[in-house]
Amino acid sequence: MQQNETPPLKAWLLLLLLAMIWGSSFILIKKGLIAFRPDQLAAIRIASAGFVLLPFLMQRFKTVQRHHWPKLISVGLVGSFIPAFLFAFAQTQLPSGVTGVLNTFTPLATLLIGVLVFKQIVALQQWLGVLIGLAGTVILITANGSGEFQFNAYALLIILATICYGINLNLIKHHIPDLGALTITGVSLFLVAPPALLYLLFATPFIEQITAAQSGTYFSLTAILILGVIGTAMALIIFNTVVKMTDTTFTSSVTYLIPIVALILGVIDGEPFLIEHAIGMAAILTGVFIANRRAQKRKSPA
Structure with missing residues (x-):
């Protein structure tokens, strides 16, 4: 898509589908943590996601040239591997709904990375959006329902994950424009899947857990496999x-919808929803809207 074109209907439909899938991922992480450690959950997620696409990649490996490999390894690490571990550990201390809301920092992280690393030109109104979003993030990080300031360091793991996503978005858009979406996804995931599998099998008691088959083990495993195959x-x-049909700002705006799905599923599952959560989410989404709205205007025809 050219910079001055409106995103096509197909892009909007895919964005909605993506929001539903990723909005459900936080509750799947929660269910996976019932029987497995966070590092196990992340390893199962990455391994299942990487190997499930292998049958579709045999011909696509031929299109990958030497200069692509370092970039695809980077995509696999910052776009999948590292965030999977960060989200898993964060949700040991955060409700799934709040995690989904914090994930809305992704568009702002994408904008900041674009400015700092890829020299993207940003208007004053976009900076205003970033500041409002940061304020909302602070509210969420300190929310506890008591009205007192209480810092939750685990929320910073989600912020770090969104920064990884921001790097990944800009990397795909600016440095791998000549490979298809399936090639980028499948190869990058496949490159990080073997280390994840080896870690799972030899550094964790995964085999013993599966063999023992205690109550809830297979339920949690099913949730993680769904998370890996579909959610990743x-x-x-x-x-x-x-990303390839539109641009990084439009694509990262999927986080407008993700927290709605995540919060609804979290509340259904019995999680509390505090007034601070509502204020923080509203601030972040307002910031994302302001930053995205200005970006779209700058791309409009003169």
Whole structure:
């Protein structure tokens, strides 16, 4: 898509589907943590996502040239591997709904990375959006329902994950324009899947847990496999497709809808929803809207 074009209907539909898939991922992480450690959950997620796409990649490996490999390894690490571990550890101390809301920092992180690393030109109104979003993030990080300031360091893991996503978005858009979405997704995930599997099998008691088959083990494993196959592999194909159809700002705006899905599922599952959560989410989404609205205007025809 040219910079001055309106995103096509297909892009909007894919964005909605992506929001539903990723909005559900936080509750799946929560269920996976019932029986497995966070590092196990992340390893299962990455391994299942990486190997499930292998049958579709045999011909696509031929299109990958030597200069692509370092970039695809980077995409696999910052776009999947590292965030998977960060989200898993964060949700040991954060409700799934709040995690979904904090994930809305992704568009602002994308904008900041674009400015600092890729020399993207940003208007004053976009900076205003970033500041409002940061204020909302601070509110969420300190929310506890008592009205007192209480810092939750685990929320910073989600912020770090969104920064990884911001780097990944800009990397795909600016440095891998000549590879298809399935190739980028499948190869990058496949490159990080073997280390994840080896870690799972030899550095954790995964085999013993599966063999013992205690109550809830297979339920949690099913949730994680769904998270890996659908919430990671399939979702990243959709995500990278939308990146190539539109631009990084439009694609990262999927986080407008993700927290709605995540919060609804969290509340259904019995999680509390505090007034601070509502204020923080409103601030972040307002900031994302302001930054995105200005970006779209700058791309409009003169």
